[in-house]
Amino acid sequence: MLIRSKAQIIRDEFVTHGLLIFFSLIMVFPVALSLMTSFKTKTDVMILPPRFFPPQWTIEGYLKVFQSDLIPIYMPNSAINAFVSTIITVIFAAFAAYGFSRFKFKGSRALQLGILGLMMIPGVTNLVSYYRLGSQLGILSTHLIMVLVYTGFELPFGLLILKNFFDAIPIDLEEAAKIDGCNSVRVLWHVLIPLSLPGLFVAFLLILVYTWNEFLFAVTLLSANSARTAMVGLYDFQTSFEVAYHALSAASIIVLLPILLVFILGRKTFFRAMMEGALKG
């Protein structure tokens, strides 16, 4: 019964949008709560009964954050670690994914599964090795070690995503190009990359989110005040003594903004890519 009466259509629209609004509110509620907390005074955070809106709007939380090193030092560190490692990961993963996608050989499946299997190793286990390695090379507390670790860690995921995207790009274009006598590099540049750009962006964004938000490796492998990342820097507002909830919320919101911005700017590309049926398994 695909033909619905006008009344039914309106009712369906109502239900659909109603449910979607409900879900959206749930998804956004904790963030909204954090946002409200960031505008409360220190004592208002814990008044009873708990209130959603600040009884008294104030920016003292934000002022505290501005007085800390979060913006001048920690966030740029996070940015460098995140962007550099994500870009390198995407490039390497793209090469490998392209290779796996186009070149079928006997052990291909096994090798791919092996690489995927690495995703199942929790990060904690590798801490000792990383610390040792970093110490011996003298690169602890530098950007270099974070980039190395993040890249190695996210490569399997990038490979998984990008291979799916490459599989979805019909091979005919490349074949045609070769028949036409096109040089391989030109094919790559003019044909393949534009087609895979959406997929590359998806991988870029997802990996960026991970590296920006990563905590465990950042807190372990970085032991210098100038190398600290934003996530670890959130602890500036929590000592064993007092937790400045309002400042912590403010800092959380501020730390969230850059990635949110990247996402909002690229959302059309991102959604189109995810939905162009490319990721179908």
Next chain:
Amino acid sequence: MGWLDILNIFQEENEMKKICILMVLTILLLMPLMVFATGNTEEPEVMGPVTLWSEVNIKAPQTNLDKNFAKAVAGIEEAMGTELIVVTTPYKEIDGKVNLAVQAGGDVPDVAQIKVSKLAFHIDNGTLMDISKYVEASPWYAGINKTALDAGRGPDGKIYAVPFNTRSTLTYSYTAAFPDGPPLTTADVLAAGPALKAKGIFAITGKASEAQGVQVWWWPLINTFGGHFADSQGKITWANDATVKAIEFTQELISKGYAPEVILSPGFDDEIPFMNGDVGAFNAGSWSYVWLNPLKAPSGVTYDNKSASVEEAIKGGDLVLSPQISAPGSKPVTPLDGISWAIPVGSKNVKGAQAYIDFMMQAQVDTDVAYAWGGVPTIDAGKKDPRYADSVYWSKVVEFMSAYAKPMEPIVNYDEAMLKFADISTDLVHNPDKDIMAVLKQAQDEINAR
């Protein structure tokens, strides 16, 4: 794309060439990143900079702790003759990081801020240096409180850390809820329960969950009921009648509604009902005063002066301090905790670390720093400082600490044991129909077998 056309000359080779070029470019790109290297790998010729891992942030002080610490160490670099690098580390991660650094054989700080309750963890894993000889020969050795120093010893009697402040537990109670005097024993608490409940107030609250709960709630109760948590070898002995009584007491508190459920919740929510005047007594730590503001007494008066609220409440007659709740007929016992300075194994600048500790253990500095961290100085002279001697709060804390506090016995697999006990105690309180002794025995055997 002009330059690509040039490469047209080569056929299949460009694919590889381009990739090779890209790889080389990437590596070249990584080189400048090494410029950002800020690892502390300098080798000290005479005495290089001293690296400290601590939760304070003196570069951009945020909290009062930061500011007070910064003030206290104002002259340290001159006194030591070298730079002090304070690496701000989240307090929950310091121990893990130090342990990792030592086990991995990597970069280790010269000196670290270690909580006394975590010393068992470090000693078990061999991360701290034995500094007995240094301590006994140091200029401040004569002036340090020997019980406090014992807290820094391992089961072998050697000194692994120098506690610079100590903390213990005690009881806060509202005079409005306990007009005849503060509750001193478990029986007192139970007796006062019904009347308070009628008024809509709980009798007592405190942290009884997680590892800290084991330290501040269970361990004192077990000890005053006549039992021991562990024996002198560090093996667990908690499967005894005293523990059963402690658990039954807590069960009664919850089932009869004399204590809020929140005492078994993770986190520190147990303080909040007391802050709001909904509970009569609070099984507190000597550090709790920092968190208890604003303080609303059941008498109706509110004290809202940040960490001075408790002090003012005492002066105002609304709050009274008494020793840790104990079993009837028993002397109170409270665990001695605190914070210490320790030198990890592998420290490259031991002389510097010792110079740091020498500076920090000067009477005035120790007092300032101990105060900043909400504890009692371990240098006895510090207790005469007006901040302690003239304060109604601190003078009582010092009195109780000297009389009743002792370090917990060394426990093998300390963290696992604490977590295990926290688990089973919470479970037992929530499920009164379980066989207490059986559960205790099973857990005890399991931990001892590890």
Next chain:
Amino acid sequence: MKVSNTFMNRRNFFWLISPSILFLLIIQVYPAIYSWYLSFGRIKGGKYTFAGLKNFTRLLHNSDFYESLARTGIFTFSFLIACIGIGLILALLLNRCTKFTALYMTIIFVPMVLSEVVGGTMWRWMFQQSFGLVQAFLNPFINNVSILSRPWGAMAVVIAASVWKQLAFTALLFLGALQTVPKELFESAALDGATRSEMFWKITWVIIRPTVLLASIITTIRGINALGLILATTQGGPGSSTMTEAVFLYRTAWQFGKFGDAAALSVMMFLINITLGAVYIRLLKES
């Protein structure tokens, strides 16, 4: 030897994958082997002493190991069902939408962009016994029982928080798959007199099944290794009630400092993961 009609051949392939393989060898494979080595001994004060299979036997006698295995199962299963189920519902709803689709999707995606530490803290605050808004809201219905202080409550919150964070991913994947279903199929099925649910199962489901498989695999891996969010929300729960294998591993390595035991645990975890993964894939491929 088959002549490739694209530019892909053995040599190019080698060059394409070598940077990745190099990184993986250094950053993943070498530490894994070192971990294997650690699992056979104890490391104390920086010195390693060989201990054979002691870590493994100790682990297998540890009730926490089995309990956290069970918890991991419960957590991952619920996580999976919720992510797939609710994700599918969301995708279906979004698919029927004509306006505001991008807005909804953006909002639904926000939790994913948050860090686990921040997100977990937010959920912890919501359920804070005293000043948590959701706790306060629910109090009249549940007789003031603090949700986070109960094992089942803490587990529920942790699952909810994890699903909340991951939902956008599955929803978007499914939405993409749904949009590839040609409308004509529905029309001809309607003409044939098929009911709504028949149309869903026989048409939509068949087409999106591969995507569901892919989403399930990624979600399951995420679920088994979920760590940051659980730590930030409950730190393993009241006691150990939300201690999954991943949390147990973290505790052993970080809070107990026993890297040898942790290595043994991670070896066990890896083996279990791999077995489960293989079983999973085989089952789903066959059906």
